[in-house]
Amino acid sequence: MPHRTARPSRLVALISALAASAALISAAPAAASPAVAYVGAIHTCPGGGPPAPCPPAAAIDEYGLDDAAGLTPLSPAGVGTGAGVYAECAPPSGRVVYSVDQGARDVRAFAVGGDGQLTPIGTPQAAGQAPQACAVTPDGRYLIVADDNAPVGQMFVFQVGQDGTLTPAPSSPTAVGPDPLALAVSPDGTNLYVISSSDSLVERYSVAADGSLTPGDEGPVATGQTPTAAIASPDGTNVYISALDGSIDGYRIAGGGALSLTGFVSNLRTPRGLAMSGDGHYLYVAEDGDAGAFARDATNGGLTPLTPLPCGCGPQGFNLALSPSGRSVYMTTGSAVRQYAVGGDGVPSLLTPSSVATTGFATGILALPDGGPTAAFxxxxxxxxxxxxxxxxxxxxxxxxxxxxxxxxxxxxxxxxxxxxxxxxxxxxxxxxxxxxxxxxxxxxxxxxxxxxxxxxxxxxxxxxxxxTDSPPDTGTVASGGGTSGSGGGGSPGPPVPPPVGRRPTTRPKLGKCTSARRLRLRIRHPRGARVAAIKVLVAGGRQSIQRGGNLTVAHIDLRRLRAGSYRVRVVATLVRNGHRSRVTLRRVYRTCARRRTPRPHGRGRR
Missing domain, CATH: 2.60.40.10 (Immunoglobulins)
Known part of the structure; x- marks a missing residue:
């Protein structure tokens, strides 16, 4: 963006502009937020009077939001609020929506239902003579409302309760410059930027832990003539301010939060509302006839146009809202909301249908933030x-x-x-x-x-x-069988049930009667769906045999070469189930009997 020289400290202009939406930051976690959008609507009864039935003086229209299909009115489609809603705010958790009502001179809280429907909560809080914008500290502790209490402005600060209801902060209100039309909070929550539309200035206020506001030592900084909206980059390095003179000014956030002008874009028509993608790569502006888009350079904050200059032949855009995914953007145009799909290159293109009617004159628009997922495993x-x-x-x-x-x-x-x-x-x-x-x-x-x-x-x-652990899971059992040859002696007692998963086998070797069997068989039982891929037999600490196959069922123990005595035998069966391997181990002690030697028959005598 080219550099611009400083402007006079005061520029007087007569305007009629609408406030951009702001967002309330809440640190409390919440369930997944419904995909919805809210539009402030000011109603006018036909004929200038109140014939029956006449809609509420103002309402928040409620819409389901889909990146591909756009906005769809909920049923019922809205909730009444005061006499002239000018802006809506919501915490990132998506649990509450706040409306700034200029007609009723207050701010109101609404709980968000699971279907996106709004229900009033708490008591409306007085917010001066002409409240017209709201912002919040990122920790969610304070809601800030701008009031145009001519000839000066005021900032009303409210403490946010756990249930979302509001209580005036002890330090509230704080006097500021005239006509504070828009607000922006730095992403770290330490600074508030207040836009004075009639003076064409932006002034910084530090935000203390108790919510009190203190003007910055550097004083106000000049903006374009008649500024209308402000936005901060998610990385906290830049602030952008649109103005009715056809410009968007870019500022660098220096140490302590002070702003310094780094450049601007000009030759726009009447830029008003601003929105920025979550990655900070794209800036969107509500223009005369269409929504414009700029690519942002994160290294220096510069802006490069992605869309041609609007023709001015369409409806005037006022405020913008970007969907949580960043794949669609919505612009209020008076009695409707114009809706766009955002491509991978950041360029918006009209959806079908291109617009959705509202119930009255549309002011602020808010896409409910994504409260975030919940991990579990x-x-x-x-x-x-x-x-x-x-x-x-x-x-x-x-x-x-x-x-x-x-x-x-x-x-x-x-x-x-x-x-x-x-x-x-x-x-x-x-x-x-x-x-x-x-x-x-x-x-x-x-x-x-x-x-x-x-x-x-x-x-x-x-x-x-x-x-x-080193121990095998409990996935099968091993049962001992009898001898296959020899006399008398049955094998040892049957094996115990395998230990629970995660514990080492604690079976104590037990001595049974001695066996004169030459070979023993152990039958392998396994759960349904599993197969025995290998059986390893170890006798007296040495490997005796390994059997492998598609589905083995019997382990063979060879006692033919063992002398009489006690021998520790370990049988390890490898089970395969659903591609996962596990092992079952049986430890036993067998006693072999002394075998009687049969005298060899004498051969023929010597010749």
């Missing part, structure tokens, strides 16, 4: 050397979800809803899952000073401790 039996099954499908949020896993063992992170991960050694590991929803919203908040696209829910990340 389960863990299967965890054993070193074999895959451990993780399942993140219990997570919730706007679909489709994407998953980022940290398994806590220093290996590369995983993805997917239900991954398997193999731990090399036994131990205790902290597993973390972070979920990002279909709007690109996860654990990080996205706030542009006048709108929150993503609430940055802390519930998008969850952790749990996983204990990995």
């Amino acid at each position: 389960t863990v299967g039996a965890a054993r070193a050397g074999v895959p451990t099954a993780f399942d993140g499908t219990p997570s919730s949020g706007a679909q489709p979800l994407s998953y980022a896993w940290g398994f806590g063992d220093g290996t590369a992170n995983g993805g997917g809803a239900a991954p398997g991960h193999t731990y090399a050694t036994a131990g205790t590991y902290t597993v973390a899952l972070t979920v990002t929803d279909g709007n690109g919203c996860g654990a990080t908040q996205t706030f542009t000073g006048t709108a929150a696209l993503c609430g940055g829910s802390p519930t998008a990340t969850t952790t749990r401790t996983v204990t990995v």
Whole structure:
């Protein structure tokens, strides 16, 4: 953007402009917000009188929001509010909507239902003589309302309760310059920027922990003639201000929050409302006849036009709202909302239908922020050397979800809803899952000073401790059979039930009667759907045999070469089920009987 020289400190202009929507930041986590949009509408009864039936003087029209189909009126389609709603605000959690009502001179709170319908809560709070804009601190503790109490302005600060209701802050109100038409809060919540439309100035106020406002030492900074809206980049480095002289000024946020003009774009028609994508790459402006778009250079804040200069042949745009995904944008045009799809290159194009009618003169518009997803997962039996099954499908949020896993063992992170991960050694590991929803919203908040696209829910990340052991899971049993040859002696008693998953076998060897059998068989029982892929037999600490096959059922123990005595025998069966391997181990002690030596018959005598 080219540089511009400083303007006179005061520029007088007579205007009629509407306030841009602002957003209330709330740190409290919430369930997934419904995809809805709200439009402030001022009604006029036919004939200038109040014939019956006459709609409420003002209402908030309620719409379902779909990036591909646009806005669809809810049923019922709106809620009455005061006499002249000028702006709407909502916390990133999407639990509450606030309306600034200039006709009733107050601000009102509405709870958001699961279907997006609004229900009044609390008591309307007085907000001066002509409230016309709202903003919020990102921690969600304070709502700030701008009042044009001519010949000066005021900032009313309200404490936000846990249920979203409002209480005036002790330091409220604070006197500011005349005609504060728009507000923007820095993403770190430490600074408030107030736009004085009649003076064509922007003034910074530091925001204290108690919500009190203090003017910046640097004083007001000049803007374009008759500024109408302000917005901050999500990275907190730039502020942009539109003005009716056809310009958008760009400012760098310096240390402490002071603004310095870095450049501007001009030759626009009558730019009003502003919106910015969550990644900060694109800036959108409500223009005379159409919505315009600019690519933003994050290194220097410069703007490059993506759309041609509007022809001025269409309806005048007033305010803008971007959907939480950033894939659609909506512009109020008086008695309707014009709707656009946003392409991958950031360029908006009209949807079909291109506009949706409102119930009255449309003022502010608000797309309810995405409150963020909630991460949750389960863990299967965890054993070193074999895959451990993780399942993140219990997570919730706007679909489709994407998953980022940290398994806590220093290996590369995983993805997917239900991954398997193999731990090399036994131990205790902290597993973390972070979920990002279909709007690109996860654990990080996205706030542009006048709108929150993503609430940055802390519930998008969850952790749990996983204990990995050396013992096998409980997936089968081993039953001992009898001898196949020899006399008298049955084999040892049947084996015990295998131990629970995650514990080492604790079977104590038991001595039975001695056996004179030459061979023993152990029958392998296994759960349905599993097969025995291998059987390993170890006698007296040494490997005796390994059997492999498609589905083995019997283990063979050879006692022919063993002398009389006691021998420890271990049989390890490898089970395969659904691609996962597990092992069942049986430990026994067998006693072999002394075998009687049969005298060899004498041969013929010597010759």
